[in-house]
Structure formats: structure tokens, C-alpha cells
Amino acid sequence: MSAGVSRPGRWHGHPAGASARPIAGEAAAQLFHVSKSYLAGTYALRDVTLEFARGELVFLTGPSGAGKTSLLRLLFAAERPSEGQIVVLGRNVSRLSPRSVPYLRRRIGVVFQDFKLLARRTVEENVALALDVVGTPRRAARARVFAMLKQVGLQHRRYQSPLSLSGGEQQRVAIARALINEPEILLADEPTGNLDPDLTLEIMDLIAETATRGTTVVVATHDQSILRRFRKRAVRLEGGRIAEDRPAPGAGV
Ligand code: ADP
Numbered sequence: 001m002s003a004g005v006s007r008p009g010r011w012h013g014h015p016a017g018a019s020a021r022p023i024a025g026e027a028a029a030q031l032f033h034v035s036k037s038y039l040a041g042t043y044a045l046r047d048v049t050l051e052f053a054r055g056e057l058v059f060l061t062g063p064s065g066a067g068k069t070s071l072l073r074l075l076f077a078a079e080r081p082s083e084g085q086i087v088v089l090g091r092n093v094s095r096l097s098p099r100s101v102p103y104l105r106r107r108i109g110v111v112f113q114d115f116k117l118l119a120r121r122t123v124e125e126n127v128a129l130a131l132d133v134v135g136t137p138r139r140a141a142r143a144r145v146f147a148m149l150k151q152v153g154l155q156h157r158r159y160q161s162p163l164s165l166s167g168g169e170q171q172r173v174a175i176a177r178a179l180i181n182e183p184e185i186l187l188a189d190e191p192t193g194n195l196d197p198d199l200t201l202e203i204m205d206l207i208a209e210t211a212t213r214g215t216t217v218v219v220a221t222h223d224q225s226i227l228r229r230f231r232k233r234a235v236r237l238e239g240g241r242i243a244e245d246r247p248a249p250g251a252g253v
Contacts, residue, residue, distance in 0.1 A: 026054060026090075027051045027052060027053055027054070027087075028052045028053065028054050028055075028056070028088070028089060028184060028185055028216035029051070029052045029075055029086070029087065029088045029089070029185065029216070030050070030051045030052075030086070030087045031048050031049060031050045031051075031071075031074070031081075031084065031085075031086050032049055032084050032085045032086075032087075033047050033048070033049055033083065033084040033085075034047070034048045034049070034050075034074065034081045034083065034084035034085070034086055035047055035048070035081065035082050035083040035084055035240075036067070036070050036074060036079065036081055036082050036240075037082045043082075043240045044067050044070040044240050045067045045070050045071060045074075045081075045237075045240045045241075046239070046240040046241050047084075047241065048067075048071065048084070048237075048240075048241070048242055049084075049242075050235065050242065050245070052185075052216050052218060053216070054184075054214070054216055055211060055214045055215065055216060056211065056216055056217070056233065057208055057211035057217045057219070057230070057232045057233070058216075058217070058218050058219070058232065058233045058234070058235060059219050059220075059221060059226070059227055059230070059232060059233070059234040059235070060072070060218060060219065060220040060221070060234075060235050060237065061220075061221060061222060061227060061234050061235070061236045061237070062222065062236050062237035062238050062243065063222065063238070064222070066236075066237040066238055066239065066240065067237045067239075067240040068189070068220035068237055069189055069220065070240075071220075071237070072110075072187045072189050072218065072220055074086055074093065075088055075093075075108070075185070075187060075218065076105065076108055076110055076187055077093050077096055077101050077104055077105065080093065080094055081093070081094055088104060088108075088185070089104065089107055089108075089184055089185065091104050106132055106181055106183075107181075107183055107184045107185065108183050108184070108185045108186075108187060109177075109178030109179055109181070109183035109185070109186045109187070109215075110178055110186075110187045110188075110189075111171070111174050111175055111178050111186070111187070111188040111189070111191045111207070112174070112188075112189050112190075112191070113189060113190040113191065113193040113194055114194065115162070115167075115170045115171055115173070115174045115194075116174065117162040117170055117173055117174060117177075118162070119161060119162060119163050120161075121161075121162075122158065122159050122160060122161060123149065123154060123157050123158050123159070123160055123161075123162060123165070123173050124142075124145055124146075124149065124158040124159065126162060126173055126177055127145045127148060127149060127173065127176045127177045127180055128141065128142070128145045128180075129177075130177045130178075130180050130181065131144065131145060131180050131181065132181045144180065145158075145176075145180065146158070148176045148179060148180050149173075149176055151176070151179075152172040152173070152175055152176045152206060153172065154169060154172055154173060154176070157169065157173075166199075167194055167195050167199065168195055168199035168202060168203060171191060171192075171194075171195065171199075171203050172203070172206065175191075175203070175206055175207065179210065179215075182215075183215060184215060184216065185215065185216045185217075185218070186207065186210050186211075186215050186216070186217045186218070187218050188207055188217070188218070188219045188220065189220045190220055190221055190222075191203060191204075191207060191219065191221075192204060192221065192223060192226065193221075193223075197225070200223065200225070200226065201229070204219075204226055204229075204230065207219060208230060208232075231248060231249050232248045233245070233246065233247050233248045233251070234246045
């Protein structure tokens with residue numbers, strides 16, 4: 001099979017160069033009776049059946065150890081399920097060949113609690129390194145990085161080291177890096193866990209805005225103030241099981 005080359009039936013017929021967005025209605029990711037066990041006899045996730053719609057913003061909540069990170073790692077194909085099936089952007093993660101994993105990952109952006117920026121590189125380089133530059137002229141690539149940094153309000157910091165930035169600014173760089181390839185899914189694992197309340201809102205606004213542009217956004221957080229403010233679908237995990245799947249208030253059932 002030619003991985004990641006032809007994706008029949010999943011794209012609008014946009015003219016070349018226009019940003020192709022998937023057909024609305026198709027799920028971005030589906031989990032069917034998924035269990036994940038790292039150690040024999042213990043489960044990080046247990047019998048999880050869940051669907052994330054295209055362009056949806058969903059919160060994953062639950063106490064530490066509930067399985068939030070494990071679920072995100074499965075969606076990113078960083079782990080395979082022990083049982084059950086996961087389909088992400090039309091690809092069955094359990095059956096994905098190692099060669100196909102990078103193709104899938106290019107379509108997914110990830111943001112972590114601890115930013116994971118390269119300290120010895122500039123802000124611009126951190127974002128540029130993530131850019132899938134195949135076939136993109138150098139100048140166009142730089143312009144794209146500049147535009148992305150502008151979008152997160154950090155174009156003036158582009159030649160600085162991430163270490164000279166505040167925590168909120170570092171997370172904005174990490175968001176720019178995650179979004180530079182226009183991912184169809186954005187995964188954020190406790191993205192505001194290291195930030196104070198003001199910056200938490202600023203960063204969450206930026207992440208939530210991504211969903212309004214058609215990207216599916218899944219945010220793991222145990223911060224109740226975020227859940228109260230954003231009032232979106234919230235899936236609560238407890239002991240690896242879905243304890244509650246609460247739709248966004250006002251959303252039709
Ligand atoms: P959360 O993100 O909600 O804190 P995790 O997915 O990190 O939950 O963890 C769920 C459970 O899986 C915990 O009991 C944790 O100790 C265990 N776990 C997570 N990753 C590993 C691993 N790589 N090896 C062994 N156990 C793990």
C-alpha cells in the first residue's frame with residue numbers, strides 16, 4: 001500500500017494551493033473497546049470507546065493516573081493499544097507499519113506541559129525544524145515560520161533563545177511549532193500545567209481558536225477553571241475508564 005499518498009474520498013476538490021480541509025462529518029479519530037496495559041495485570045485504559053469529530057474541541061479530564069496521557073499517546077501512534085482498535089484520520093493505528101507512522105504524525109500537532117523546546121536553537125529554528133519542508137523553497141519556508149510566529153504574537157522574539165522567554169511565551173512557540181504543518185488534529189497534554197492563571201487563559205484561547213479553523217483539538221487537563229470557562233465537551237476518565245462523556249452545554253444530543 002502506498003502510505004500517505006492517495007487518500008481517496010476524504011478531501012474537497014480544492015484548487016491546488018488552497019488549504020484542503022476534510023469533508024465535514026467524518027470522524028477525526030475513533031476508539032473501539034480500547035485497552036492499554038503497560039504491565040501485565042494493570043490497565044492504564046480499559047474498554048474505551050470514543051469518537052472525536054472533525055473540528056471539535058474536546059477536553060479530557062480526570063485525576064492524575066486516570067489515563068489521559070495514555071489516550072493522547074495512542075492517538076499520536078506513540079503507543080499501540082493492547083486490545084481494541086483505533087482509527088486516526090482514516091488509518092488503523094494498530095495495523096500501521098513503522099514506515100507509515102511519520103506520515104500520520106505529520107498530520108497531528110502535539111503540545112506538552114513542559115514545552116519541549118530546544119534550548120540551543122532560536123525561536124525561529126524551533127518552529128522551522130518542525131516544518132515539513134519537502135518541496136518548499138527556503139525563503140517560502142521562512143515566510144511561513146514568520147507568519148506562524150506572528151499568529152502567536154512572537155515574531156519579534158524570533159532570533160532569541162527560548163530560555164529568554166516567559167513560560168507563556170515558550171508555550172506559544174510550542175503551539176506555533178505544533179501548528180506549522182496545518183495539522184488536522186492538535187493534541188495538548190496539560191498545556192497550561194506550568195502557567196499561572198492569566199497565561200492559562202491566553203494559551204487556552206490560542207488553542208481553542210485552532211478548533212474554530214477546522215482542526216480537531218483534544219486537550220488533557222485537570223484544571224476545572226478551564227472547563228468552566230470553555231464549556232465544551234468533556235470526557236472524564238477514572239481508573240482508565242470513561243466515567244462521563246459530557247457534551248458541550250447547549251449542543252444537540
Ligand atoms: P494521566 O495522564 O491521566 O495522569 P497516564 O496515562 O499518564 O494518566 O497514566 C495512567 C496509568 O498508566 C498510571 O497508572 C501510570 O502509572 C501508568 N503508566 C503510564 N505510562 C506508563 C509506562 N510507560 N509504563 C508503565 N506504566 C505507565
